[in-house]
Amino acid sequence: MPPTPDTAAARHPLRSALLADAREFLAARLDRLEWSDAQRVGRALGHLAWRLAGRDRRHALEHLALALPERSARQRQAIGRASFAHLGAMLGECLWLGGRGSVEIGRHLTIDGWQEVERARAARQPILVLTGHCGNWELLAAGLNARGLGMAVVARELDDPGQQEALLDFRARFGTRTIVRGSPGAARELLRTLRTGGALGMLIDQDTRVEGVWVDFFGRPAWTPSGAADIALRFDAAVLPTFVARLADGSHRARIQPALELPPDARAATQAMSDTIEAQVRRVPEQWVWMHRRWRRQP
Secondary structure, eight states: OOOOHHHHHHHOHHHHHHHHHHHHHHHHHHTTSOHHHHHHHHHHHHHHHHHHOHHHHHHHHHHHHHHOTTSOHHHHHHHHHHHHHHHHHHHHHHHHHTTSOHHHHHHHEEEEOTHHHHHHHHTTOOEEEEEOSBSOHHHHHHHHHHTTOOEEEEEOOOSSHHHHHHHHHHHHHTTOEEEETTSTTHHHHHHHHHHTTOEEEEEOOSOOSSSEEEEEETTEEEEEEOHHHHHHHHHTOEEEEEEEEEOTTSOEEEEEOOOOOOOSSHHHHHHHHHHHHHHHHHHSGGGBOTTSOTTSSOO
């Protein structure tokens, strides 16, 4: 079980306070900059983290070796370094957007495939937006809701209460409700969202302590949450794989893919969902969270 926010704060009060102060300091400085400058500062922080965060760097390189053995060690090193810079840029972008409105989302994010949402709505199907920790996934959620999707996201509670509050505030600013997994009333809110024709956003590309199944991910067994498949099959939801990527000019492009045709078995459906995430990671490997211990457990 992950620690509750109160327990985490009690265990690391100084770290929690320092994180909050650093976040506020950085957000105040970034607010004065242009979008591209905020990205540049974030990338610099990511490069610094690559140098200083030895354990995360080691995990990233280990996972890259497992997933992309066909790449040379030098290529994997470059992907790992770029992924840290990407996450730093994502931090810069989110902190910069935290003091602005939805109009800024449209200036930096293009969404392709909106007709898939309209098709599902015309069929009166609930929508399940399937994605992973690819690109700037928080910007993706903000952009979809700025477009009028009305999506709630299902997510675990962060260990640090300050980070949790800041993240929920950011999402709410752009119309994204967060259904905290395991919280009182979470199941009821989830069911209400689906039964009223709403949309749920779910990320299933991490090894977390939830109900799941073993599926193949980059050729290795990976424990994967099965809740998305269970929900989709139970409610006949339109599962729309949706991914966002940062482009060379600093803008972002999201693509909503056609609805998945899911097999009736939850494990096979979870495999089909995971395959779409793997395909996106292979397309843009430098924009995924390689430091996450995706293959931490093995059957």
